[in-house]
Amino acid sequence: MSLRWHILGAGNLGSLAGAALQRAGFDICHTGARHGAADASLHRHLIYPDGRQESCQWPGDTTGPITHLLIATKAQDTATALLPVLPRLRAAATLVRLQNGLGSLDGLPLPADCRIIEAISNSGAWRAGDTINVVAENPTWMGDGGAAALTPPDWFDALQPHWPALHWHVDMRRQQWLKLSVNAVINPLTALHDCPNGALCDDPALRAHAARLADEADQLLARLDPDWPNDTLVRALHLARATAQNTSSMRADYRAGRPTEIDYINGWLLRQAAPLALPMPAHAAIVAALH
Numbered sequence: 387m388s389l390r391w392h393i394l395g396a397g398n399l400g401s402l403a404g405a406a407l408q409r410a411g412f413d414i415c416h417t418g419a420r421h422g423a424a425d426a427s428l429h430r431h432l433i434y435p436d437g438r439q440e441s442c443q444w445p446g447d448t449t450g451p452i453t454h455l456l457i458a459t460k461a462q463d464t465a466t467a468l469l470p471v472l473p474r475l476r477a478a479a480t481l482v483r484l485q486n487g488l489g490s491l492d493g494l495p496l497p498a499d500c501r502i503i504e505a506i507s508n509s510g511a512w513r514a515g516d517t518i519n520v521v522a523e524n525p526t527w528m529g530d531g532g533a534a535a536l537t538p539p540d541w542f543d544a545l546q547p548h549w550p551a552l553h554w555h556v557d558m559r560r561q562q563w564l565k566l567s568v569n570a571v572i573n574p575l576t577a578l579h580d581c582p583n584g585a586l587c588d589d590p591a592l593r594a595h596a597a598r599l600a601d602e603a604d605q606l607l608a609r610l611d612p613d614w615p616n617d618t619l620v621r622a623l624h625l626a627r628a629t630a631q632n633t634s635s636m637r638a639d640y641r642a643g644r645p646t647e648i649d650y651i652n653g654w655l656l657r658q659a660a661p662l663a664l665p666m667p668a669h670a671a672i673v674a675a676l677h
């Protein structure tokens with residue numbers, strides 16, 4: 387029998403991942419839907435940048451055992467979505483956390499024997515009803531989130547040919563920090579000032595604000611990792627220029643009045659800085675402003 391994946395949060399990224407898992411031949415179902423019809427099957431129609439289209443129909447399963455769980459809710463929804471699902475986890479279950487932002491599993495009563503795989507993606511997608519519009523299929527990295535084996539699990543090898551630019555990373559922590567540090571500059575500034583990413587390069591005041599955020603992030607991350615490259619501003623401006631016309635996810639959420647992932651991006655930095663008594667006034671101010 388084929389290995390079964392449960393998807394918790396079949397939104398933009400969860401659906402993109404689910405489609406890849408399905409192409410790899412895994413059995414897929416969704417779980418934990420919050421709008422009542424949790425057992426109903428879920429339809430997703432994906433439209434890719436090259437015009438390719440793909441239809442997926444995943445049954446709901448709200449009671450069955452779970453061996454492999456893909457978590458793709460927004461970070462701030464993780465606890466609410468995951469806690470009811472935990473009793474269904476089988477021994478040595480695998481959890482793949484596909485989220486930007488860090489710390490969404492902190493403090494949750496996860497079984498000690500589960501294997502947590504961290505995943506971050508540079509892909510872009512947005513949803514209109516059941517349709518997932520994939521803007522770009524960019525690299526996605528997965529790697530162990532604990533002090534675990536350096537080799538990928540067997541299912542990863544089966545999945546890789548079906549998920550464009552999927553890579554295993556032995557140092558996921560570094561990879562996550564590189565992405566988080568850039569997000570901590572671009573996302574809140576573009577949300578607060580309601581501007582596209584490129585404004586950070588073009589507007590001197592925004593650029594100066596970006597420099598303060600980047601500098602504070604570098605000071606913290608260098609304390610946590612002596613090999614930290616201290617180049618957050620360079621990477622953030624490079625990405626802002628390369629995606630000049632794009633709207634960051636935080637800007638989109640903030641504009642729409644939805645909760646943002648700020649507490650798991652800049653808020654995560656503040657939580658790391660607190661025990662070090664390291665002041666991060668620019669991050670504290672922007673978190674407060676976006677709240």
Ligand SMILES: NC(=O)c1ccc[n+]([C@@H]2O[C@H](COP(=O)([O-])OP(=O)(O)OC[C@H]3O[C@@H](n4cnc5c(N)ncnc54)[C@H](OP(=O)(O)O)[C@@H]3O)[C@@H](O)[C@H]2O)c1
Nearest residue numbers: 395396397398399418459460463466467485486509510511
């Ligand atoms: N979108 C992108 O292009 C992109 C790119 C890179 C990384 N990411 C990251 O990927 C993660 C997911 O983002 P996304 O854009 O895919 O978000 P999303 O489209 O909002 O999807 C989140 C899904 O989680 C579901 N959900 C929320 N609360 C739940 C609960 N309590 N129980 C069960 N399901 C629940 C939502 O259900 P409803 O449908 O009912 O709201 C939705 O289907 C984020 O960390 C984001 O930063 C996104």
